[in-house]
Amino acid sequence: QACGSVGPLEQHEYTQHRLWSLENGPNRSQSSVNLILESSDKDLKLWPCKFELRLSISVSPGKLTIMSSVTNTGNKSFSFTFAMHNHLLVSDISEVRVEGLETLDYLDNVLHKTRFTEQADALTFDGEVNRTYLNTPPKIAIIDHGKKRTFVLRKQGLPDAVMWSPGDNKASKNIGDDYKMMVSVNSAVFEKPIVLKPFQVWTGFQEIATVSSSYCSGQLDPINIIS
Template sequence: MKAMDSNPACEFEGRGGLAALRLQHPSGAAVEVYRNGAHVTSWVLPRGEEMLFLSSRSRWEEGKAIRGGIPLVFPQFGPGPLPQHGFARTSLWSLAEAGLARDGSVRALFRLEDTDSTRAIWPHRFSAGLEVALKEDSLSVSLEIVNRDEEPFSFQAALHTYFRVEDISAVTLEGLRGVEFVDSLRGGAREAEEREAITFECETDRIYDNVPETLRLVDAARGRTLVISSSGMRDAVVWNPWVEKSRRMEDFGDDEYTRMLCVETGVVLQPVTLEPGASCSGRSVFEAG
């Protein structure tokens, strides 16, 4: 992490009394991150345009997952022996540093280490670092995992990003043509994407394998294109709950599916194995155009 020259950062008491941090870029862009899960809940462009979706029914309680923004998935994706999507998104992270970096971005670094509680359900010693970097028209989120144990361990991780859209029926996702995906709604059936511009007309839950470094989310109703660039994250999960699933979710409004799309970058289909003392990292950059 580069040295900080000043500190355009403000810690505050967020919703539900949760500890949060607001970063303000000189351009007027801003981002808010809750220590509960090191969870990015808001990314606003200089003219005040919100880029992330946040459900009006989200819970705001320590130890509970926030619905929307950028939940951090680690060390498990989806259901399994651990809580859904792991424990990182419901753990209390520490704020290590925040301020203006020499490259002009405003950055914050959050850290999480194993505890008695995490080792009780996942018996490994680890450290995790999440860095958020804000520029005028872009947001970068980086995750690093370090194995502090004496044995190897394997994990999955993802940035479960909820993008705000004006109208899901006018949204396309570009850049995945020819990429194989696992369709979670069809029992894990695997096939190749045939469309250059993916549209959304029903519930979608797909894990794309070994995706290109750059995808484009085109929101025609909003007149905006978002470029999603990733490194160290080979998979992309594309999700929208549509009508019926939205109605079954307690922390999600019945019609909110029309205003969001999840494009989740990460390592999901093939878990990463880290040797003792080793580390790995991944980063996603979201650029508004």
């Protein structure tokens, strides 16, 4: 997502509906791929700023790593927001809790971005949830009690995090009860857009790893666990 709902471009779809290029094609010995997206003439009509977006995606047992970079290739500054959308398979949304968000401010997107402070020691999902947590820590734990599994999200350069589950009413129009087997936890830059001067580069990093259900975000160091 670039610019999204806080800028002039469409939310979610700006980069999803573009044709990316492979920097180098993967072979059987590789578990990574490098993708490039450059602004086109069509893009410049919608948003007159030249850029290059790169994604480096690597997969290893129990771990997904994504490095992103945006380069301002034009002659004037621009600003943008950014998000990596992660849809995680879970046993049931009612069995999921997210740790690492306690006492943080968040914008409730269901309530027209009203600002609140998280009072609970963990986020659970009962009905529709669509929140943008601000200035989040570099690691967040998504604990699935049903599968006895925890996703550990580590990130850099992406200070915010969006938590989303559509709930019964909204899901019934699109995916039905299957929504209960998914939770969306997105690494993002939202509250303070990134500003790039000509030829400046912004980078963002995220890693999602699975660990045993004994993991607790406040007790263990995920760097040691994941490695």
